[in-house]
Amino acid sequence: MAKIEVYVTYKDSILDPQGQAVQKAAAKLGFDQISGVRIGKYFEIEVTGDVASAQEQVEKLSNELLANPNMETYRVEVSE
Amino acid sequence: MAKIEVYVTYKDSILDPQGQAVQKAAAKLGFDQISGVRIGKYFEIEVTGDVASAQEQVEKLSNELLANPNMETYRVEVSE
Numbered sequence: 001m002a003k004i005e006v007y008v009t010y011k012d013s014i015l016d017p018q019g020q021a022v023q024k025a026a027a028k029l030g031f032d033q034i035s036g037v038r039i040g041k042y043f044e045i046e047v048t049g050d051v052a053s054a055q056e057q058v059e060k061l062s063n064e065l066l067a068n069p070n071m072e073t074y075r076v077e078v079s080e
Numbered sequence: 081m082a083k084i085e086v087y088v089t090y091k092d093s094i095l096d097p098q099g100q101a102v103q104k105a106a107a108k109l110g111f112d113q114i115s116g117v118r119i120g121k122y123f124e125i126e127v128t129g130d131v132a133s134a135q136e137q138v139e140k141l142s143n144e145l146l147a148n149p150n151m152e153t154y155r156v157e158v159s160e
Contacts, residue, residue: 033134042119043102043120044089065106
Protein backbone atom coordinates (compact mmCIF):
# COMPACT_ATOMS: atom_id res chain seq x y z
CA MET A 1 0.00 0.00 0.00
CA ALA A 2 1.60 3.25 -1.13
CA LYS A 3 0.62 6.78 -0.26
CA ILE A 4 0.36 9.53 -2.86
CA GLU A 5 -0.13 13.17 -1.91
CA VAL A 6 -1.88 15.76 -4.05
CA TYR A 7 -1.64 19.51 -3.45
CA VAL A 8 -4.22 21.71 -5.14
CA THR A 9 -3.63 25.45 -5.14
CA TYR A 10 -5.11 28.43 -6.94
CA LYS A 11 -3.14 29.63 -9.93
CA ASP A 12 -1.01 32.69 -9.12
CA SER A 13 -3.26 34.88 -11.25
CA ILE A 14 -6.33 33.98 -9.14
CA LEU A 15 -7.10 36.04 -6.04
CA ASP A 16 -7.29 34.09 -2.77
CA PRO A 17 -9.50 36.13 -0.40
CA GLN A 18 -9.51 33.35 2.22
CA GLY A 19 -5.72 33.47 2.37
CA GLN A 20 -5.81 37.26 2.59
CA ALA A 21 -8.22 37.01 5.52
CA VAL A 22 -5.88 34.62 7.33
CA GLN A 23 -2.96 36.95 6.67
CA LYS A 24 -4.87 39.92 8.12
CA ALA A 25 -5.97 37.89 11.14
CA ALA A 26 -2.35 36.82 11.71
CA ALA A 27 -1.24 40.46 11.58
CA LYS A 28 -3.91 41.40 14.13
CA LEU A 29 -2.75 38.59 16.41
CA GLY A 30 0.73 40.10 16.33
CA PHE A 31 2.47 37.71 13.93
CA ASP A 32 4.56 40.38 12.21
CA GLN A 33 6.74 38.10 10.09
CA ILE A 34 3.87 36.59 8.13
CA SER A 35 3.63 38.56 4.90
CA GLY A 36 1.44 36.38 2.72
CA VAL A 37 -0.84 33.36 2.94
CA ARG A 38 -2.31 31.23 0.17
CA ILE A 39 -4.67 28.38 0.96
CA GLY A 40 -5.02 25.15 -0.94
CA LYS A 41 -6.30 21.62 -0.54
CA TYR A 42 -4.28 18.60 0.43
CA PHE A 43 -5.23 14.99 -0.37
CA GLU A 44 -3.64 11.90 1.14
CA ILE A 45 -4.48 9.05 -1.21
CA GLU A 46 -3.87 5.40 -0.42
CA VAL A 47 -3.29 3.27 -3.48
CA THR A 48 -2.93 -0.44 -4.08
CA GLY A 49 -0.95 -2.37 -6.69
CA ASP A 50 1.69 -1.02 -9.02
CA VAL A 51 2.79 2.46 -7.92
CA ALA A 52 3.55 3.84 -11.40
CA SER A 53 0.09 3.03 -12.76
CA ALA A 54 -1.50 4.22 -9.49
CA GLN A 55 0.30 7.53 -9.90
CA GLU A 56 -1.16 7.81 -13.41
CA GLN A 57 -4.63 7.18 -11.97
CA VAL A 58 -4.09 9.86 -9.32
CA GLU A 59 -2.90 12.36 -11.95
CA LYS A 60 -6.06 11.71 -13.96
CA LEU A 61 -8.23 11.89 -10.83
CA SER A 62 -6.66 15.22 -9.89
CA ASN A 63 -7.42 16.63 -13.31
CA GLU A 64 -10.99 15.33 -13.46
CA LEU A 65 -12.17 15.56 -9.87
CA LEU A 66 -9.84 17.15 -7.34
CA ALA A 67 -8.78 20.32 -9.12
CA ASN A 68 -10.60 22.78 -11.33
CA PRO A 69 -8.09 23.23 -14.17
CA ASN A 70 -9.52 26.66 -15.00
CA MET A 71 -8.53 28.15 -11.67
CA GLU A 72 -6.28 25.66 -9.93
CA THR A 73 -3.07 23.76 -10.43
CA TYR A 74 -2.06 20.55 -8.73
CA ARG A 75 1.09 18.70 -7.81
CA VAL A 76 1.28 14.93 -7.27
CA GLU A 77 3.95 13.37 -5.04
CA VAL A 78 4.52 9.72 -4.19
CA SER A 79 5.42 9.74 -0.52
CA GLU A 80 5.88 6.11 0.59
CA MET B 81 11.63 35.99 1.82
CA ALA B 82 11.20 32.37 2.86
CA LYS B 83 8.25 30.08 2.28
CA ILE B 84 6.82 27.88 5.01
CA GLU B 85 4.21 25.22 4.29
CA VAL B 86 1.59 24.02 6.76
CA TYR B 87 -0.45 20.85 6.30
CA VAL B 88 -3.56 20.47 8.43
CA THR B 89 -5.25 17.06 8.52
CA TYR B 90 -7.91 15.40 10.62
CA LYS B 91 -6.60 13.15 13.36
CA ASP B 92 -6.74 9.47 12.40
CA SER B 93 -9.53 8.89 14.92
CA ILE B 94 -11.76 11.49 13.23
CA LEU B 95 -14.00 10.38 10.34
CA ASP B 96 -13.50 12.23 7.06
CA PRO B 97 -16.79 11.96 5.10
CA GLN B 98 -15.57 14.34 2.39
CA GLY B 99 -12.61 12.06 1.75
CA GLN B 100 -14.89 9.02 1.67
CA ALA B 101 -17.09 10.76 -0.88
CA VAL B 102 -14.08 11.44 -3.11
CA GLN B 103 -12.97 7.83 -2.77
CA LYS B 104 -16.42 6.56 -3.81
CA ALA B 105 -16.55 8.99 -6.73
CA ALA B 106 -13.10 7.80 -7.84
CA ALA B 107 -14.28 4.17 -7.70
CA LYS B 108 -17.34 5.05 -9.82
CA LEU B 109 -15.10 6.77 -12.37
CA GLY B 110 -13.14 3.52 -12.69
CA PHE B 111 -10.03 4.39 -10.66
CA ASP B 112 -9.67 0.94 -9.11
CA GLN B 113 -6.29 1.45 -7.41
CA ILE B 114 -7.47 4.26 -5.15
CA SER B 115 -8.34 2.65 -1.84
CA GLY B 116 -8.57 5.58 0.52
CA VAL B 117 -8.68 9.38 0.47
CA ARG B 118 -8.27 11.84 3.32
CA ILE B 119 -8.62 15.56 2.75
CA GLY B 120 -6.78 18.31 4.54
CA LYS B 121 -5.82 21.94 4.17
CA TYR B 122 -2.61 23.29 2.79
CA PHE B 123 -1.18 26.74 3.54
CA GLU B 124 1.68 28.42 1.70
CA ILE B 125 2.97 31.13 4.00
CA GLU B 126 5.47 33.79 2.99
CA VAL B 127 7.57 35.06 5.85
CA THR B 128 10.08 37.85 6.24
CA GLY B 129 13.11 38.19 8.48
CA ASP B 130 14.82 35.45 10.47
CA VAL B 131 13.54 32.02 9.37
CA ALA B 132 13.84 30.31 12.78
CA SER B 133 11.70 32.89 14.57
CA ALA B 134 9.30 32.97 11.60
CA GLN B 135 8.90 29.23 11.90
CA GLU B 136 8.03 29.68 15.58
CA GLN B 137 5.40 32.25 14.61
CA VAL B 138 3.93 29.89 12.03
CA GLU B 139 3.81 27.03 14.57
CA LYS B 140 1.90 29.29 16.97
CA LEU B 141 -0.38 30.55 14.19
CA SER B 142 -1.15 26.95 13.18
CA ASN B 143 -2.11 26.09 16.71
CA GLU B 144 -4.22 29.20 17.29
CA LEU B 145 -5.80 29.86 13.93
CA LEU B 146 -5.18 27.33 11.17
CA ALA B 147 -5.90 24.05 12.93
CA ASN B 148 -8.48 22.99 15.48
CA PRO B 149 -6.31 21.04 17.95
CA ASN B 150 -9.32 19.02 19.13
CA MET B 151 -9.84 17.38 15.77
CA GLU B 152 -6.84 18.21 13.63
CA THR B 153 -3.10 17.89 13.59
CA TYR B 154 -0.69 20.01 11.62
CA ARG B 155 2.79 19.76 10.20
CA VAL B 156 5.06 22.74 9.48
CA GLU B 157 7.80 22.57 6.84
CA VAL B 158 10.25 25.27 5.77
CA SER B 159 10.47 24.91 2.01
CA GLU B 160 12.76 27.66 0.70
